[in-house]
Amino acid sequence: MSTPAEPTADPTVDTATDARAIGVLTRSPWRQPLAVIGIVVIVGWLLVAVLAPMIAPADPLAQTFGKLSPPSAEHPFGTDNLNRDVLSRVLHGARISIPLAMLLVVLSAVVGAIMGGIAGYFGGWVDAAIMRVTDLVFAFPAIILAMAVSAALGPGLSNAVLALTIVLWPGYARVIRGLVLSAGQQEYVQASRLLGSSALRTLTVELGPSVAGPVLVLVALDVGNAILLLSGLSFLGLGAQPPAAEWGAMVSAGTAVFDSWWVGLFPGLAILTVVLGFNFLGDTIRDALDPRTARAIRS
Amino acid sequence: MAGRLRRVQWAALAAAGLVALAACGGGGGGGGGDATGGGAKDTLVVDTAFLLKSADPARSFETTGSIIDHVMYDTLLTFDGSDATNPKPLVAEKFEASADGKTFTFTLRDDVTFGDGTKLTSKDVVYSYNRVKNVKGNPSFLLEGVTTTAPDAKTVVLTSEKPNPGLPYIIPNPALGIVNSAKVAAAGGNDQPGADQADKAEAALNKESMGTGPYKLESYDVQSEVVLAANPTYWGPNKPTYQRIVIRNTDASVQKVNVQKGDAQLVLDLSADQSQGLASDSVKVDATASKTLFYLAVNANPEVSATTSNKDFLEAVRYGIDYDGLVQLGGTGSQQSAGVVPDGFLGALAKDKAVKRDVARAKAALARSGVANPSIKISYASDLPVAGIAIGDLATRVQENLKEVGITVELAPSPAATSLDAFRSGKEQGALWFWYPDYPDPSDYLVYLPGGNLGKRAGWNEGADAGLTELGAQAASEMDKDKRAALYQQLQQQLNERGPFLPLFNPSQVFAYSSSVSGVAYHSAWTIDLADLR
Numbered sequence: 001m002s003t004p005a006e007p008t009a010d011p012t013v014d015t016a017t018d019a020r021a022i023g024v025l026t027r028s029p030w031r032q033p034l035a036v037i038g039i040v041v042i043v044g045w046l047l048v049a050v051l052a053p054m055i056a057p058a059d060p061l062a063q064t065f066g067k068l069s070p071p072s073a074e075h076p077f078g079t080d081n082l083n084r085d086v087l088s089r090v091l092h093g094a095r096i097s098i099p100l101a102m103l104l105v106v107l108s109a110v111v112g113a114i115m116g117g118i119a120g121y122f123g124g125w126v127d128a129a130i131m132r133v134t135d136l137v138f139a140f141p142a143i144i145l146a147m148a149v150s151a152a153l154g155p156g157l158s159n160a161v162l163a164l165t166i167v168l169w170p171g172y173a174r175v176i177r178g179l180v181l182s183a184g185q186q187e188y189v190q191a192s193r194l195l196g197s198s199a200l201r202t203l204t205v206e207l208g209p210s211v212a213g214p215v216l217v218l219v220a221l222d223v224g225n226a227i228l229l230l231s232g233l234s235f236l237g238l239g240a241q242p243p244a245a246e247w248g249a250m251v252s253a254g255t256a257v258f259d260s261w262w263v264g265l266f267p268g269l270a271i272l273t274v275v276l277g278f279n280f281l282g283d284t285i286r287d288a289l290d291p292r293t294a295r296a297i298r299s
Numbered sequence: 300m301a302g303r304l305r306r307v308q309w310a311a312l313a314a315a316g317l318v319a320l321a322a323c324g325g326g327g328g329g330g331g332g333d334a335t336g337g338g339a340k341d342t343l344v345v346d347t348a349f350l351l352k353s354a355d356p357a358r359s360f361e362t363t364g365s366i367i368d369h370v371m372y373d374t375l376l377t378f379d380g381s382d383a384t385n386p387k388p389l390v391a392e393k394f395e396a397s398a399d400g401k402t403f404t405f406t407l408r409d410d411v412t413f414g415d416g417t418k419l420t421s422k423d424v425v426y427s428y429n430r431v432k433n434v435k436g437n438p439s440f441l442l443e444g445v446t447t448t449a450p451d452a453k454t455v456v457l458t459s460e461k462p463n464p465g466l467p468y469i470i471p472n473p474a475l476g477i478v479n480s481a482k483v484a485a486a487g488g489n490d491q492p493g494a495d496q497a498d499k500a501e502a503a504l505n506k507e508s509m510g511t512g513p514y515k516l517e518s519y520d521v522q523s524e525v526v527l528a529a530n531p532t533y534w535g536p537n538k539p540t541y542q543r544i545v546i547r548n549t550d551a552s553v554q555k556v557n558v559q560k561g562d563a564q565l566v567l568d569l570s571a572d573q574s575q576g577l578a579s580d581s582v583k584v585d586a587t588a589s590k591t592l593f594y595l596a597v598n599a600n601p602e603v604s605a606t607t608s609n610k611d612f613l614e615a616v617r618y619g620i621d622y623d624g625l626v627q628l629g630g631t632g633s634q635q636s637a638g639v640v641p642d643g644f645l646g647a648l649a650k651d652k653a654v655k656r657d658v659a660r661a662k663a664a665l666a667r668s669g670v671a672n673p674s675i676k677i678s679y680a681s682d683l684p685v686a687g688i689a690i691g692d693l694a695t696r697v698q699e700n701l702k703e704v705g706i707t708v709e710l711a712p713s714p715a716a717t718s719l720d721a722f723r724s725g726k727e728q729g730a731l732w733f734w735y736p737d738y739p740d741p742s743d744y745l746v747y748l749p750g751g752n753l754g755k756r757a758g759w760n761e762g763a764d765a766g767l768t769e770l771g772a773q774a775a776s777e778m779d780k781d782k783r784a785a786l787y788q789q790l791q792q793q794l795n796e797r798g799p800f801l802p803l804f805n806p807s808q809v810f811a812y813s814s815s816v817s818g819v820a821y822h823s824a825w826t827i828d829l830a831d832l833r
Contacts, residue, residue, distance in 0.1 A: 063699045067627060068572070081572060082628065082692055155681055155712055237682050241712045242691040243698065256687065257572045258552070 038280025112172020120180030221282030372476020570687020571630025586632025600758025632807025638791030646787025
């Protein structure tokens with residue numbers, strides 16, 4: 001494909017976006033070192049998450065080692081105050097943080113898509129009502145509101161995910177509403193409506209594809225954020241509960257024994273790398289989709 | 300006591316810690332230097348995380364309040380050093396108890412004077428005690444059923460409705476410090492029924508101490524710091540060494556740095572793990588078992604759980620827990636509690652009577668119980684570290700211990716307030732909680748009996764064990780010290796056989812202090828006697 005994504009004949013937004021996104025994912029990242037790093041890190045962590053039971057040297061819950069022993073050949077990341085192997089816990093932590101963060105972001109995107117789609121498509125008082133709800137959520141810093149909600153629901157990972165979904169969906173709803181509003185003016189959409197398509201069909205079949213691209217970028221950018229927020233709640237004792245090997249909770253345990261730096265440092269590094277990885281990837285996708293920077297990447 | 304929650308600390312505290320850390324990074328070296336001269340020393344800086352509501356003894360029952368009230372207000376009786384078994388005369392030169400344990404007669408010294416020069420008389424004692432009762436603050440329960448009268452200026456008589464052999468052990472509590480009745484009354488104080496509304500003296504008592512103690516209140520800020528100044532006219536034999544004592548509200552995470560840098564000469568809240576490797580030429584570390592008890596309650600009520608109320612299941616849990624492992628988790632200074640009454644109190648069980656882990660016995664008991672898929676849900680407060688130990692860590696360890704025996708433990712963490720409410724309802728299958736002694740006497744532990752305040756929380760209701768109830772009644776009214784001790788030991792041994800409470804361990808109390816300071820000793824009633832520091 002010499003001119004892969006020039007939307008000449010068909011003036012629709014969706015094909016252009018799709019093609020750009022595909023181009024980014026297949027070809028151009030390799031010219032972008034940050035994207036390569038991001039993808040390598042993420043793939044690495046995903047592999048760890050899948051293979052953790054096989055590659056971890058010990059059971060993450062086994063309390064059979066020394067108390068707070070520093071890193072050694074036997075325990076490369078040392079042991080914590082409950083005599084558990086920190087390396088095994090960090091590796092198993094990937095099985096909690098990454099899938100949950102993805103689930104959380106997808107949940108938020110789905111809820112946001114439904115609410116944003118309804119608001120953008122129907123307009124009027126429905127739009128006003130939904131947008132005021134999003135304003136309400138935006139009025140608070142995300143982590144503070146998430147803390148309040150999960151404290152009200154009670155500590156636990158599922159409640160933390162729920163609380164964060166409540167905090168994160170308005171961001172998607174806003175973006176999607178805007179996209180639906182602008183794409184809704186396109187002639188093919190008007191044509192489809194004139195032909196008698198139902199609202200559901202217009203939203204999903206006609207408008208869905210043009211909304212998908214930007215939302216994908218948002219999702220990729222948000223996974224890192226979601227991992228941070230989830231770990232943050234766990235750090236505060238509102239997310240993962242003992243004995244779960246969750247990174248935020250492990251960092252929190254590390255703060256109680258500051259001199260045994262290995263207890264908190266390694267899970268902290270895990271959070272750092274995986275969040276950076278997702279951010280690099282998200283940034284690259286965003287740059288590729290932004291007309292101002294996309295050309296530079298693709299040429 | 301479990302009912303009086305320490306500060307629920309989570310996010311806010313973490314944030315406060317960071318702020319304090321930042322603040323302290325900027326102002327290093329600004330703390331009080333101790334001019335080590337002959338005899339009197341200049342200033343002592345003490346860092347502790349404040350648990351402080353008031354400096355008014357009638358309203359104060361929190362740790363920090365007890366520390367400061369103890370040196371500002373003398374009591375009729377006191378304890379020496381870390382001893383908790385021999386109440387010693389202080390303001391009272393002697394006391395006598397009637398054979399039935401209902402009447403206690405105290406003879407006062409005649410050389411005790413308040414800061415303003417007035418002599419302390421029996422009128423002040425009656426006023427102080429009545430005020431504690433009628434203000435209805437946290438400590439008012441100490442004098443429940445006790446009436447105070449003064450036949451003459453030198454004599455005070457306490458009359459108890461019920462035999463009260465523990466009263467001499469309650470009297471030294473800092474909340475029962477004696478105030479200057481004329482001065483407090485002038486400041487709006489009231490000791491009559493209805494004082495909970497009528498008494499207005501708290502504000503004045505937060506500005507100025509009106510007691511006979513070795514220290515006076517110089518300034519008081521419930522958020523940041525309390526400054527005590529030596530009482531130049533102190534009547535007692537031990538004149539205070541430090542001219543000023545500054546007690547600063549400091550998060551535990553910062554205390555270590557402060558004592559290392561010399562910003563503070565004494566810090567009170569380090570955990571055993573935090574104090575590892577802190578001892579050096581300039582810093583001393585004392586870690587001793589505190590009187591706080593961690594216990595596991597296993598519900599005895601069949602309506603709550605057929606599993607946990609099964610006697611054999613209880614035995615399996617009791618012998619399945621690795622007590623030594625929990626002590627190790629607690630860190631240096633922690634020690635297994637043989638019974639519910641901590642080591643060092645009258646009637647404490649000898650250490651060799653403690654339950655030892657026996658996995659084979661636990662497995663046998665479990666098999667005998669006939670419970671299919673044995674499991675227990677253990678609830679605990681997730682946001683309330685005690686002595687630097689997260690209760691979740693203890694619960695996690697218990698879970699791992701019982702897994703070896705074949706019992707599945709489901710952990711049910713919740714915020715302290717919610718968790719305590721649920722525990723109080725008596726409907727929790729299992730609960731991991733802690734108990735601070737209200738006063739150093741085994742009678743404070745009668746609540747663990749069937750139908751007692753705590754017993755009910757473990758589903759152990761009135762009449763569940765007639766033998767123990769009878770033994771408890773006997774112990775509660777026995778006046779002879781040795782017989783009392785024997786009765787309480789017998790009681791605890793039976794509790795260890797049949798009771799739904801599994802005493803786990805006493806976590807350590809760590810004091811880290813500059814090597815220029817001496818006389819540091821832990822006492823459960825006032826944590827530390829600042830006037831004893833040299």
